[in-house]
Amino acid sequence: MTRGFFLGFFISFIRMKLILDDSPIAESLYPFTRTRHTSDIRVGILTIREKWELLTGLKPLKARNNGEYSGEALIIPANIIPTKAFADLVLERGRPPEQMPEGLRQLKHPWEIFLFNDQAIREDFALLRANKNSGSIPDTVQVISSTNVFIEPGATLGHCMLNASTGPIYIGRNAEIMEGSFIRGPFSLGEGSVVKMGSRIYGATTVGPHCVVGGEIKNSVLFGYSNKAHDGYLGDSVIGEWCNLGAGTSNSNIKNTAGDVKVWDNAGKTFSNAGQKCGLLMGDYSRSAINSSFNTGTMVGVCCNVFGEGLTPKHIPDFTWGNHTLSKYEFEKALKDIGNWKKLKNQSLTEDDIQQLKTIFDEL
16 A cells, blocks of 8 residues: 555656746746746746756746646746745645745845845755765865855866855856956856956856856846956846946946835836845846946846946836937847847857747837
């Protein structure tokens, strides 16, 4: 009987589908959900979907509706940032609990990506380093709390300073930290990414895969394939994929009055309170010219080319060309420019990318 019970449980488990559904929340996490499912948002070292896969051994499916699914299915809100305890509870019950555990984090606003990043890096660090050995720390690296540093194969670093006493530092496969850089944890550097010479990076910061960063960064998340390669300040911010911040670009993350920051809420078509600190929230494929100055709590949509004098407006809609005039970016011109940027990282636009962008453009 016991053997049959466990056999039945095993068969049920391998047939089970894990569905991450973001239909109730996607609009509230604009601009990042304009071009991706909520579960593909990176917070911490991993995306939400990657966390579920590592925690459960299941390959999550993505949905934006609560349709009927063949076989057994675990339907989970895609904005939940899972912990090991929560994932174990879901698997044990075969469904999410009716009452979510106290302290479980759920993304409801885009600025919460950087607010939750500290704890998420710590949890992902513990998950990724389990049963693995870190690469050695070169003698030319000055390090505090070396046991809190994990280096993946192929990473190169030298003549830099790592302070992991304030949080873990994760350095991904084939990533590079150039000489003269100062890094304070919690910090994650994704696969193939580069920290340029003399950078100053404070926790809790995530640099996703295949990014180039430099200057001063604090408590920010770059999803992947984006650049902030020069001097300038990026703080309390979230940058999507395939973005580029020109040399000298900086953002304000706190008002001169130190009052609450209002940020555009695309779901409600109004401005919402994001707390005392919020910097730049930039959607995929957007860029800024040299010396751009982003206002406190600025939201930039998908595929914008931002340039012009003075502080930016607080809300720059999708496919904007310029700054204060807010002209429309011509679609074919936008595709050509994105293609040029992708070539720099040996990538190209796919037909799916083009169709997705055309749908967004046609809705304007």
